[in-house]
Amino acid sequence: SQQGEEDPQALSIQEGENATMNCSYKTSINNLQWYRQNSGRGLVHLILIRSNEREKHSGRLRVTLDTSKKSSSLLITASRAADTASYFCATTELGTALIFGKGTTLSVSS
């Protein structure tokens, strides 16, 4: 079963613009993570936010978490062509495996 639903399913922007992706989930969580997947490759961990945190930054990435709404957002600032990939949110409860959403496909054109 899939826990999260990312929105939008696909996003096309120009280099230099910001990209925002949203994720909603259904159950209580221990933490929420965002992963990137380039076409035909494995998943790369981007950032983890714990259930008691509201916002986290890593380089050009900003993640927010609203546990009352069971939602998270990933903001990529000043996008580059190299950011073109699929982005997945994934959640975990204590002791359980990561459950992934369906993903957002981001296309950044130069």
Place this chain on the structure above:
Amino acid sequence: EAGVAQSPRYKIIEKRQSVAFWCNPISGHATLYWYQQILGQGPKLLIQFQNNGVVDDSQLPKDRFSAERLKGVDSTLKIQPAKLEDSAVYLCASSPDPGTGNGYTFGSGTRLTVV
């Protein structure tokens, strides 16, 4: 640190044939996961091992899929017989700490095409 190794990278088989995938996790990682990712979808957990014991295999189609992790290190996932809908990328991941959900590392995956 070496990553999670998977082989083969690609496999094409006919329906009703059998196939096996291999995964070597990061050294010292006690927990190993197999995920199935169908094109255009997110990865779906098939099975989770803690050392050589199964923690969760609730979504593993046990009539055709089997997995083992001998000696708590390498793991093999088998499909027998394969169906067309098994075409997907099979991802292996490992983590040192199943309790917190931190530290997952994924392999590059095996792309299976069933014709």
